[in-house]
Amino acid sequence: MDSRLIVLDDREAASALAAELAALQLSRTIARDGQASFMVSGGSSPGRMFSLLAEEHLEWEKVTVGLVDERWVAADHPESNEKAVREKLLKGPASAAHFLPMKTADAEPASAVASRAAAYAPHLSPLSCILLGMGPDGHTASWFPGSMGLEQAMYPKDGAVIAAIDASNTPVAGEFRHRMTLTADPVCNAEAGILLVFGEDKRAALEHALNGDEQLYPVRRAIEGLGRRLSIIWAP
Numbered sequence: 001m002d003s004r005l006i007v008l009d010d011r012e013a014a015s016a017l018a019a020e021l022a023a024l025q026l027s028r029t030i031a032r033d034g035q036a037s038f039m040v041s042g043g044s045s046p047g048r049m050f051s052l053l054a055e056e057h058l059e060w061e062k063v064t065v066g067l068v069d070e071r072w073v074a075a076d077h078p079e080s081n082e083k084a085v086r087e088k089l090l091k092g093p094a095s096a097a098h099f100l101p102m103k104t105a106d107a108e109p110a111s112a113v114a115s116r117a118a119a120y121a122p123h124l125s126p127l128s129c130i131l132l133g134m135g136p137d138g139h140t141a142s143w144f145p146g147s148m149g150l151e152q153a154m155y156p157k158d159g160a161v162i163a164a165i166d167a168s169n170t171p172v173a174g175e176f177r178h179r180m181t182l183t184a185d186p187v188c189n190a191e192a193g194i195l196l197v198f199g200e201d202k203r204a205a206l207e208h209a210l211n212g213d214e215q216l217y218p219v220r221r222a223i224e225g226l227g228r229r230l231s232i233i234w235a236p
Ligand code: 6PG
Pocket: 041, 042, 043, 044, 045, 046, 068, 069, 070, 071, 081, 132, 133, 134, 135, 139, 140, 141, 142
């Protein structure tokens, strides 16, 4: 069993622990540097954690919140990660945080990589805290197995911090096939990481990811890269 794996009885307890860990890390960084950066994943898992974290009394005005990845849909689309963050995290005390969107007016993410890299880079050296999720297929961020752009995302050349992903040839195809994602450089260099995973179906995938091939289970790249800076939280 990986010593970083924390198994909790239910998703409420897991979300509360994840929120506490993030609050602690952000507070620690603010105390040291006067500012902090928090890069978060979307999807369904972090919702409760966001709501709990939003009520923490941090110096949120010193925190920059950004995305680990984004579906290339309008910011008011029901499946937009930006929408989820604005609605569930950037409220109450946390509404004072500075938010850094990924989605731009560009038709496709590839056209926006340079501009978003320029906007994100100042907050990634290193980022203070990263919240990751995992799909049953072993992806994290938008690192979908077999997707186009995955090599550049997982093994970035020339220090790229942002990559465009085309998941057309994966089960993610369709409306959400175009993605933008942080690359493994900022992800693996984060000062602290939280991997929040729910459900029995993902427990098996997590076990494979802890020991498997990172090409098949891209989340392993983050698990290996973050090492002991990562807390893996799982609940049924
Ligand atoms: C996204 C996420 C992605 C997510 C996993 C898990 O945009 O979908 O950033 O990496 O963390 O797909 O998603 P769930 O929490 O919905 O299972």
